[in-house]
Amino acid sequence: MVASIGYYALVITFLASLYGAGAAAYGALKRKPEFVESGRYAMLLTWPLLTVASVAIIWLLTTGHYEIGFVASVTSNSMPTYLKVTALWGGQEGSLVFWAWLMAAFTSAASLRKWDRDRELLPWFIMVTMITLAFFLSLVVFFENPFARLWLSADGQQVTAMLQPTGAIPLNPPDGRGLNPLLRHPGMIIHPPALYLGFVAYVIPYAFAMAALITRRSDDRWIRITRRWTLVAWIFLSLGLILGGRWAYDVLGWGGYWGWDPVEIAALLPWLAGTAFLHSVMVQEKKGMLKHWNVVLIILTYALVLFGTFLSRSGVLSSVHAFAKSAIGPMFFVFIGVTFIVSLSLLINRWEMLKGENFLTSVFSREALFLLNNFLFMGILAVSFWGVIFPLISELITGQKITVGPPFYERANGPLGLGLLILMAIAPLSAYASTTWKTIGRALWKPALVTLLVPITFYFAGIQNPIALLGYTAAALVAFVTLYEFWRGAMARHRRHGETLPLALWRLVGRNRRRYGGYIIHLGVVLMAFGIIGIEVYQTETQATLAKGEQVTLGRYVMTYDDITVFDTNDGRNVARAVVSVYQDGKLVDELYPRKDYYYDSQQAVTIPGTRSMLADDFYVILVGLDPDSRSDATFKVYHNPLVNFIWIGGIVFSLGTIVAVWVSRGRRRANKASPASRSTRT
Amino acid sequence: MGEVTKKRTGQGKFLLGGFLIVAAIVYLIASSTQAAAQYYLTIDELFARGEDLGDRDIKISGVVDGDTIQYDVKNLMLRFTIANVPADLDEIEEAGGLAEALHIALEDPHATRLEVEYIGVMPDLLRDEAQAIVTGRMGEDGIFYADELLLKCPTRYEGDVPLQAEGE
Numbered sequence: 001m002v003a004s005i006g007y008y009a010l011v012i013t014f015l016a017s018l019y020g021a022g023a024a025a026y027g028a029l030k031r032k033p034e035f036v037e038s039g040r041y042a043m044l045l046t047w048p049l050l051t052v053a054s055v056a057i058i059w060l061l062t063t064g065h066y067e068i069g070f071v072a073s074v075t076s077n078s079m080p081t082y083l084k085v086t087a088l089w090g091g092q093e094g095s096l097v098f099w100a101w102l103m104a105a106f107t108s109a110a111s112l113r114k115w116d117r118d119r120e121l122l123p124w125f126i127m128v129t130m131i132t133l134a135f136f137l138s139l140v141v142f143f144e145n146p147f148a149r150l151w152l153s154a155d156g157q158q159v160t161a162m163l164q165p166t167g168a169i170p171l172n173p174p175d176g177r178g179l180n181p182l183l184r185h186p187g188m189i190i191h192p193p194a195l196y197l198g199f200v201a202y203v204i205p206y207a208f209a210m211a212a213l214i215t216r217r218s219d220d221r222w223i224r225i226t227r228r229w230t231l232v233a234w235i236f237l238s239l240g241l242i243l244g245g246r247w248a249y250d251v252l253g254w255g256g257y258w259g260w261d262p263v264e265i266a267a268l269l270p271w272l273a274g275t276a277f278l279h280s281v282m283v284q285e286k287k288g289m290l291k292h293w294n295v296v297l298i299i300l301t302y303a304l305v306l307f308g309t310f311l312s313r314s315g316v317l318s319s320v321h322a323f324a325k326s327a328i329g330p331m332f333f334v335f336i337g338v339t340f341i342v343s344l345s346l347l348i349n350r351w352e353m354l355k356g357e358n359f360l361t362s363v364f365s366r367e368a369l370f371l372l373n374n375f376l377f378m379g380i381l382a383v384s385f386w387g388v389i390f391p392l393i394s395e396l397i398t399g400q401k402i403t404v405g406p407p408f409y410e411r412a413n414g415p416l417g418l419g420l421l422i423l424m425a426i427a428p429l430s431a432y433a434s435t436t437w438k439t440i441g442r443a444l445w446k447p448a449l450v451t452l453l454v455p456i457t458f459y460f461a462g463i464q465n466p467i468a469l470l471g472y473t474a475a476a477l478v479a480f481v482t483l484y485e486f487w488r489g490a491m492a493r494h495r496r497h498g499e500t501l502p503l504a505l506w507r508l509v510g511r512n513r514r515r516y517g518g519y520i521i522h523l524g525v526v527l528m529a530f531g532i533i534g535i536e537v538y539q540t541e542t543q544a545t546l547a548k549g550e551q552v553t554l555g556r557y558v559m560t561y562d563d564i565t566v567f568d569t570n571d572g573r574n575v576a577r578a579v580v581s582v583y584q585d586g587k588l589v590d591e592l593y594p595r596k597d598y599y600y601d602s603q604q605a606v607t608i609p610g611t612r613s614m615l616a617d618d619f620y621v622i623l624v625g626l627d628p629d630s631r632s633d634a635t636f637k638v639y640h641n642p643l644v645n646f647i648w649i650g651g652i653v654f655s656l657g658t659i660v661a662v663w664v665s666r667g668r669r670r671a672n673k674a675s676p677a678s679r680s681t682r683t
Numbered sequence: 684m685g686e687v688t689k690k691r692t693g694q695g696k697f698l699l700g701g702f703l704i705v706a707a708i709v710y711l712i713a714s715s716t717q718a719a720a721q722y723y724l725t726i727d728e729l730f731a732r733g734e735d736l737g738d739r740d741i742k743i744s745g746v747v748d749g750d751t752i753q754y755d756v757k758n759l760m761l762r763f764t765i766a767n768v769p770a771d772l773d774e775i776e777e778a779g780g781l782a783e784a785l786h787i788a789l790e791d792p793h794a795t796r797l798e799v800e801y802i803g804v805m806p807d808l809l810r811d812e813a814q815a816i817v818t819g820r821m822g823e824d825g826i827f828y829a830d831e832l833l834l835k836c837p838t839r840y841e842g843d844v845p846l847q848a849e850g851e
Contacts, residue, residue: 359694360694360697363696363697363700368697371697371701372704375701375704375705375708376704378708379704379708379711382708382712383708383711383712383715386712386716390716390720391723400722401722401723401724402720402721402722402723403720403721403723403742404715404716404719404720404721405719405721405818407715407718407719408715408716408718408719408720411711411714411715411718411719412711412712412715415711416708416711543759543803543804545756545757545759545804624804624805624806625804625805627756633756635756635804635805637804
């Protein structure tokens with residue numbers, strides 16, 4: 001009953017989105033506003049309908065309706081309720097519905113804006129978003145139906161279908177298989193929704209860009225309208241990536257946070273295009289340049305969002321994240337191809353209209369440096385994309401599968417990343433139109449002089465790896481330049497208005513949130529770079545099989561293996577929990593409990609590291625295994641991860657910076673409040 | 684009009700700069716691919732290619748024969764034998780999924796086999812009929828010396844995420 005309600009809600013939403021797209025486009029072409037209006041109502045209907053479908057799935061998940069194939073595959077009796085709810089995005093079918101639900105919510109929210117000044121964009125915005133939504137819904141309605149029931153067919157096969165196949169009898173399993181234990185982690189509750197929010201929110205600027213092209217608007221209106229949406233998309237995508245790294249660090253038990261896994265890259269690609277977009281739109285707003293390029297970037301971001309979803313959902317590449325091989329692969333392929341080609345054709349058709357209003361004049365002008373930034377981001381994108389598709393291409397051309405591992409990405413992206421860091425130090429000092437090396441030099445020499453102390457100090461402190469020294473110097477330069485910019489701005493206010501320094505700093509940021517929010521983001525990146533270089537260059541590890549009382553040494557640390565207990569829990573796990581003592585320079589500093597949980601229902605073990613986490617370093621212990629004969633000798637893998645916490649701290653600073661940049665400024669809020677009349681006339 | 688052409692003349696250096704950056708990126712991609720590429724082979728392909736693989740790292744996939752697993756706990760030395768599994772996805776589909784394909788491959792007495800040595804902790808997932816993906820190089824003695832060992836255990840549940848463990 002509930003399953004049928006949910007399924008028909010999906011079907012109706014699918015039809016409504018198709019109708020919405022068609023009616024809006026027809027209304028715009030034939031100049032019949034009543035059709036556009038009708039299309040808009042259809043669009044506004046999608047979110048409540050998808051809420052019904054989502055609630056139906058959640059209800060089935062939490063009440064143990066294991067006769068539904070999806071429910072049986074991601075939940076089991078032993079799972080706590082909150083995990084049953086979040087199992088919505090733990091499997092293919094549910095996560096596609098969740099994607100569609102978020103998309104409908106964002107589309108509805110974006111459509112509630114005031115359209116007075118750009119009413120002609122509305123129908124095309126509806127068309128683009130509703131076609132995207134219809135595509136995702138077609139996947140769940142026709143291929144990956146979360147409401148399909150389990151049946152035992154006449155020849156004894158287990159099948160899932162919405163309607164009873166002839167000769168089949170219904171199956172009612174008493175319990176489900178349960179969510180993949182690796183996904184039963186708090187990080188996994190937030191990581192996919194954050195990523196999806198980022199993915200979905202990028203559809204909004206893309207839809208506005210397409211609407212602007214169709215209606216032949218050559219101004220930067222679409223960019224101004226979607227500025228905040230772009231930032232929201234970007235922050236969620238960034239958060240999704242950072243949380244994913246944290247989850248990998250906590251759960252996957254290999255001492256790392258990023259492994260250049262194809263699906264990690266799939267989420268990174270739209271982020272790279274989106275970050276380039278974020279920078280280059282500023283050039284269009286200020287100088288009326290790069291108009292074609294910005295459209296290309298948003299088309300690319302949209303295509304990569306689809307590609308990212310495709311990679312993780314289609315099973316085309318083997319990866320830790322991949323779900324099973326699925327029929328939806330070709331569908332995605334076609335949809336990405338068609339939307340990409342149609343969007344680009346539209347751009348080429350409107351090419352003349354988007355002529356730039358200015359030319360580049362000076363190599364050190366801000367617009368030239370922004371362009372360079374874009375080149376570097378595109379470079380990293382090209383490298384990463386190449387790495388993902390290279391095995392497929394090589395197999396296609398030579399018949400031989402050739403893969404590239406993390407060394408490829410590190411070797412090729414390393415120099416580009418360093419270039420970005422250096423650019424981050426120089427670009428904030430440049431001005432639009434014309435900047436000479438001299439003007440930059442004048443602003444740069446003081447922070448550069450301070451920066452010189454960093455490699456010298458580090459060198460004598462024992463950090464002599466050239467890559468680390470180079471990276472730290474570049475990062476330090478960014479930090480000092482950025483802090484100096486804050487200082488200069490605050491001092492100027494202090495002198496001019498007589499404000500106290502903290503107040504001057506506060507107002508400085510408040511008056512130009514986008515700029516100073518951006519600088520705070522840069523500082524977050526510096527902190528992350530600090531941590532990344534630390535762990536990448538200076539991570540050490542060792543492994544040992546120990547009897548109780550024995551010890552293993554790693555650098556300044558000594559770890560003794562004290563005890564182990566093995567027990568069953570009431571949620572279906574067998575837990576092996578070791579107790580180890582950690583000594584630093586001969587002093588007992590901590591006791592850790594690395595664990596291995598074996599899940600009976602899915603026959604899978606999950607390794608949970610014991611971590612002593614400090615600002616300077618993490619001491620990270622994994623219980624690899626227990627000797628089956630003695631039941632007490634245990635094998636440990638021990639990592640020393642210097643500075644890894646700076647990655648997470650940097651992530652927090654990064655997020656704060658984005659919040660500053662996205663925050664509605666006081667002037668704008670007042671303007672909104674002052675015009676209640678225009679709000680109520682909004683239709 | 685005159686002003687536009689005047690402004691345009693300065694664009695040459697930017698075109699050149701852009702071209703140089705693109706060239707640098709292409710070079711980075713090409714050279715890194717060259718440096719980091721690993722052939723991903725089945726055991727049959729490995730033996731067929733033989734000598735011409737030279738010194739580079741290779742990735743080999745095969746099915747673990749549980750009876751051959753030997754582990755020296757003190758020295759962390761692991762030895763086992765893997766049998767050839769076809770790489771063709773369609774062939775695997777035909778056999779009824781990866782688990783079945785692995786089972787069939789191991790039962791086949793004519794399947795080519797390869798002895799693997801790996802120094803490190805023995806992963807939990809190393810068991811009979813698991814798929815092993817080893818990265819390393821072929822020794823003169825016909826033993827494959829692996830630096831990396833990745834295991835996938837397709838469970839009997841269709842649609843489950845394959846189990847994985849990683850070692851270095």
